[in-house]
Amino acid sequence: MAYRNGQRLPLDEDRPEPGSGPTLRLSVNPRARRLSVRIDARAGEAVVIAPTERGLVQAVAFARSKSVWIAERLAVRPRSRPLQPGQVIALRGRPVRLEATPGAGAARLVEEGTVIRSGGEGEAYARRVENLLKREARATLVERTEHHLRTLGQKPVQVSIADTRSRWGSCSPHNRTIRYSWRVIMAPPPVIDYLAAHEVAHLVHADHSPAYWSVVERLVGDHRPWRKWLKDYGAALHAVGR
Template sequence: MTLTLPQRVPQREALAFAREKEPWIRRHLAARGPDVDIAIGARVPVGGQLCDIVQGHGRRVVLSNGEVAVPGAPDRVGRRLVGHLKTLARARFAEASDTYAARLGHSYTALTLRDTRSRWGSCTADGRLMYSWRLILAPPEVLDYVAAHEVAHLVEMNHSPAFWAEVTRLYGDYAAPRKWLRTHGSELHRYRFGAAK
C-alpha cells in the first residue's frame, strides 16, 4: 500500500491521518479482494469482461472468446499484456475524446496515459487530457464517462452545476458509471503486471 500526500503536508501529519482512518482503509482493501499477479492461467478483465490469460503463439497479443493469448516467455507476460492494454486504452480514449470534443466544439491539445492511483483522469487549463490506462479493464461505459468528464473540463475547469450539465449533455445520465467507479474502481488496481508501469 502507498500513502500519497500533498507536497506541503508533513509526513507525521499524513501518518496520523492514516492511523485515524485505518479501520476504513482495512475495510476498503478487504472489499477489493486479493491482488492478481498477471501470468498464464490468471484472469484479467478487459472492457469489463473477465478473460483467461493463455499462452499465445506468434508475435501479437490476441483477445478472443474470453481469452487473451499472450505470446513469448512466461516472465514477460505482464509486460507484453500491459503494452497491449495501453495500446487499446489509447485508441479507445482518443476515439471517445474526439467524439466528445467535437460535440463540445472545443479541441484538446494532447492525450496521455498514466497508471494513477488518486484520479482516473485530468484536464489542464491548456487542454491536455490525461487518463488512467487501467480504465480499459472497466466496462466500456465507464471509460466513456471518464472521457466525457475530462472533455467537459475544456469549458468548465471546476465541478460546478454548469460542469455537470455539460457532462450530461455530452454523455447522458452518468450516475451508473460514476457509481461503478466509486464501488469497483479500486479493484482495477488489484492487477499486477510485474515491473511494467
C-alpha cells in the same frame, strides 16, 4: 506539530516512518466543511481531509482515533492479480482469458475477443499483455474523446495513456492535453465513455461546479451510475497486474 498538504504519515504514531504499515495521506480541501477520512483502496492508504493546513493536526488525531476501522477497511481491499496465463480479466466490461503461446510473440486478441494470447514468460508475458491493453485503451479513449470534442465544438487535444494510482484521468486546458489511466479499458463501455466526457468537460469548466456537471450531463446523460461504478469497482481494476 505542523503538517502540510500531500504529506504521508504512518497510521500508527509509534512508527517513525511510513512504509511498514497503513499510511495516512494528508489533503487540504478549502471546500471541505469538516474533518474527514476516506479510504483510497487503489493506493492502499487512508486520506485525511481538512479545510486548512492548520486543521491537519486535528485531522491526523481524528484519523488515528479511527485506526482500527481504517486498518480493517484496508485489509479487505482487492488483492493484486498478476497478468499470467490462466488469469481471467475484463476488457470493456467482458471477461477475457489469458493464454500463453510458444515464442516471444506480441499479445493479441483472438477467438472473437474472448482470449488474449501472448508469448513470453513471467514479466515479459505480463508486459506484452499490458501493452495490448494500453493499445486498446488508447484507441477507445481517443475515439470517445474526439466524439465529445465534436459535440462541444472543441479543438483537438493531445491524449496520453498512463498507469496512475489515484486518478482515472486529468485534463490541462491551458496546453490542451488529457491523460487517462489505461486500466479503465477493463470497465464497461458506458464507464469509459463517462471518463472521456468528464475530462473533455474540463476544457469548458476547469472546476467541478454545477455548470461543469451540466456539461457532463449534456454529453452522457445521468453520469451518477458510472461515477459510482468507478468508486465501487475501481480498486479491483487497479489490483490487476500489480
